[in-house]
Amino acid sequence: MIPLDGSPEALALRSAYDEQIRSRPGSANGGRIERLGALIRKVGFEGDGFLQYLGGLDGAELDQLIADQVEYFGKLGTRVEWKYYSHDLPADLPARLTAAGFVPDEEECLLIGDVAELASDVVLPEGIRLREITSRADLERMQAMEEEVWGHSHSWLPDALTAAIADDDPATVVVAETDEDDPKVVCGSWIRFHTGTDFASLWGGSTLPEWRGRGIYRAQVAYRRNLAVERGYKYLQVDASPDSRGILARLGLRPVSVTVPYIWKPGS
Template sequence: MIPLDDSPQAVALRTAYDQQIRTRPGSANGGTIDRFDALIRKVGFEGDGFVQYLGGADGPELDQLIADQVAFFRERGVKFEWKYYTHDLPADLPERLTAAGLVPDEEECLLIGDVAELQADVVLPDGIRIREITERADLERMQAMEEEVWGYSHDWLPDALSRDLADADEPAVVIVAETDEDVSKVVCGSWIRFHAGTEFASLWGGSTLAEWRGKGIYRAHVAYRRNLAVERGYRYLQVDASPDSRGILARLGLRPVSVTIPYIWKP
């Protein structure tokens, strides 16, 4: 794992994220949102839940807060995720979550960058173009690319991105890289969400077909989306990065400021 950045600039970016993004209910996407002093709880349109911890609880109060969420979702018979950040307090929060029956899943790195410090030039290899997409057929071609990359179904993707594109609170732009030789072939796909009322836009996706990796296409996707954020007046880009992309993003100027771990409870 790349080391976290603990410079004053990185701490300031993380603080802005905590204040602007983590405290923001965001979109329910057809589900429901409940906000409490110490957390925000969502139940998605397909039933699964999500808990965003805001801090301020400790000791027996925190244990009861965790137990209340388990009871809430147990009653509904659905799983939920408690998104933990390694800078969250108290320091023993992971142990408390585990004691309540939640299981840690794969970690990701939270990276944040000031758009003024990030690459703006969209440099693509010969024969590749980037295009913004909205049509169902294009979203389904992007689904096919994701399934080729990951080896399992992404049948949820066209519906999810269609909702993101239509979301007035967190509108999205979806982009694909295509070849000139085969315009029906998506070689890389990603999207960006703009969080209205904040200084943040967030980066998502970025999967690339194996034979097209190492050619700068993912970097071009980051730069293209960075420029979209600038055009709309956003100051920061944020991404939860997998091990495959965190190094690239750090080299492009985004700062690794925390690690996120989804703690999962299943009925």
Template sequence: MTTTGIPESRELSARALAYRDAYDSQLRARVVAGSAAYRSVESVGPVVRKIYESGHGFIGYQDLGGLDGAALDSFIAAQRDHFTALGLEVEWKHHSHDLPADLPERLRAAGFVPEEPETVLIGDAAGLASPAELPEGVRLREITSRTDLERVRALEEAVWGRDHSWLPDVLERELAGPGDPCVVVTAEADDTVVCAAWARFHQGTGFVSLWGGSTLPAWRGRGIYRATLAHRARLAADRGFRYVQVDASADSRPILSRLGLLPVATTTPFVLRPAKTGPSGG
């Protein structure tokens, strides 16, 4: 086992390895033409560079095509310099089974800083779609209006205590398209949004990715998140998608594992932020 609790490749079950192989081949280096989520997307060597509408950069890949040693260091430096010249923060998304094994050290040497790791969990959509019982007085609703998206923003800010002013714009663009279809679901008690979650249906793949799931503290432990997961899994299965995938925090991973999703890898965001420049003399 690794120190993060994710099994090494040799310790993964055959099912988990099959999930991971599908995830690697179908999602990791995928480019979505015309996606509303991005300002730009370009392939450079083995990686895909994206700039989100929020202005943040992202570097993803299926693998690094055998790059190693000085050639890899030079390639990493070129990506750093590209985003530094643009003045943009960028995330290099590292997976625990990426090669070479010393890639994290090479990223650190180039100035990328590791942040909190997450776990990639995958499950069969059909197997997760069984209806879940909601607490009395709580209902699920698929939403599209700007007013409802602002209510989701308020929920996220209440749960996490930080600004989510960007979220309604992002979800509104994704709901309208083009790009992968998106569905946003709320759990509501009277006029209060107590949980919000969304799903992205990755066209041309077998995957639907699940996001959000934040629940007000007073409503946790009552099956509400489970109900939002089942609802989204049912939508996935009904639309012909085989897998659901989640990037989970350390807090969420045990919940998702109990619900039947399998951990297949850890991901660590290695982030490079542009240097802040102040006025002369200070």
């Protein structure tokens, strides 16, 4: 676990993220969004739910808010994720979620960087090129790479990225591929530009095992950083897995919080 950056600069980045990103509804992935006082509730892509807590409640009030969500999604018969941040208050929020039947999933690290402080050099190994993609055929090639990496279906990916490219917070999808007549996708990622904010966010970055350790993921971060600069964005944000958080921290993004998806499913 990377120690969190508690410097004034990092805390200012985290505060800006809370104010500009966590407090905005964002996209429901084709579903619906509700603002419920201290909570943003989404029922979105394929019916799953998502809960973004904005803080300010404690005690019985908070317990009732949690219980209301269990009741709501119980009636729908769908799973829901409550996204918890380690700087959320009250400190016993995880225990309250667990008591209501939510189960913690794998933690990630929220990293944020000022684009002016991040590397801009896109350095690729010989025989690899980066390319922005939009076509269905290219997105399906990226899907095939993801399935080779993770060993399970990513059939949702082409539709989800097609929608993201045309969203109000538009995405740009980037692949690294071999430089040959019949190129093979070896890494894929995307960046979303959050309209009306200072933030762009980084997503993806899966790399085929035989191509890891050659700087491809790092090059994709730098490339997407440069896209953010071109569009006038000030900060980059990413929820990083254990595999990538160290790389991102070395590239200059600051670890400012730990995020944990708390999942509730019917029958919990």
